[in-house]
Amino acid sequence: MKKRRRDLIQLSILVVLGAAVILSLVLPQLPGRGRELQPLELSVIFREADTALWSNTRLGMEQAAGDLGAELRFLTLTRTGDGAEQTELLRREADGGAGALVVVPADPENLKLQLSETVGSCPVVSIESPLEGAGLVVAPDNEALGRELAEAVLEDWRGGMVLLLDTAVGSTGVAARLDGAEAVLTAAGVPVFRQTAAPGRLAAGLRVLSSVQKAEAIMAFDPYATEQTIRAVEAGGLGQLVYGVGVSTYVVGALERGSAAAVAAWSDYAAGYLAAEGAIRLARGEAYTAEELPFTVVRGEDIYEADNQKLLFPVTS
Incomplete structure (x- = not known):
């Protein structure tokens, strides 16, 4: 009797083990199973070639990717503002199987053509500039931003010419700020x-521009050119x-020193989070705005106000 019971127990164990082996062979082949295991x-x-100014944006993206189970791949240009290189990178990443793309456009018009030709079903999110073909744009109201920054100039203006630096000729978002x-x-x-000036040459070449010698104030309209x-x-x-x-840390210091009179700012961390979250959700077929x-x-004098501290010195969990 004991031997029969022991045999039944051993048989039950063998049946369970056999079922486990069969499931291990079948589950990887079930529809959608591989997609669940592979992160987006x-x-x-x-x-820009140097993305130090986008550090808080990257933090926001990394937080969103961690929250939603995605992997990030950051790419930079060899030369700041090179629209042709950026377009080629976008094509390469789309062809290489990226689940979604986030781009800060150097030349939205050129990128629009690339989106219509090669990206297809790969969702694209644009930061700063409207981009035809993109599933989402994460940006402030650029024209309103330019107008409010100009109002700050008017508060200080006592006469003389104001120099407007056009440093991102192809960027419609930056151009809207300047126009406003x-x-x-x-x-x-x-x-x-x-x-018109190349942003990468401003630090060394600004002082030799004749227009600078005549200006009482200077306005720049993108973060890199500002710094x-x-x-x-x-x-x-x-x-x-x-x-x-x-x-940036440098610009905040310049505000304290008085070298910068005023800057228009938004939460880079929030921009990064929203851009990454939107790209991930769109790639998964979800609606997102x-x-x-x-x-x-x-x-x-406004730096250490409570709301501005949250904006200028984001704290992440």
């Missing part, structure tokens, strides 16, 4: 001069008030 790959293509600022200043009777302009003004002892966009990013104009 998200490629992020910036506009120019409209406000011109309507107020402020003489302005629009100077480089402040560096040039400080290093060259030029003395103009600088108004810009975005914040994002509101325009709120922004504020910050002066040196």
Whole structure:
């Protein structure tokens, strides 16, 4: 009797083990099983060669990827603002099987053509500039931002020309900021001069521009150009008030020192999180929309206000 019971127990164990083996062979072949095991790959293509200014944006993206189970791949350009190289990177990543793409466009018009030709079902999220063919745009109201920054200039203006630096000719988002600022200043009777300049050469070359010598104030409209302009003004002892966009550790220090008069800023961390979250959800077939990013104009005396501290010094969990 005991032997029969023992045999039945052994047989039961063998049946369970056999069933486990069969399941292990069948489960990987079930529809959708492989997709669940493979995390979504998200490629992020910036506009600059040096992405230090996007560090808080990257933190937001990393948080979203961690929350939603995705992997990030960050790509930079060999030369800042090289639209052709960025377009080629976007094509390569799409062809290489990226689940979704996030891009800060250097040349939205050129990227639009690439999206229509090669990306197909791979969702694309654009940061800063509207991009035809993108499933989502994460940006502030760029024209309104430029206008409010110009209002800060008017508060300080005591006469003289204001230099508007056009450093991202192909970027429609940056151009909208510049156009908004120019409209406000011109309507107020402020003489302005629009100077095209390569952002990567501002730190060394700004002081030699004849337009700079005549300017009482300088406005820059993207974060990289803002930092480089402040560096040039400080290093060259030029003395103009600088108004810009975005914040970095260096720019916050410049606001404290008075080298920067005011900057228009939004939460880079929130922008990164929303962009990555939107790309991931769109890639998974989910509906997703994002509101325009709120922004504020910050002066040196405003840095340590509670709301601005959250904006300028994000704390992540």
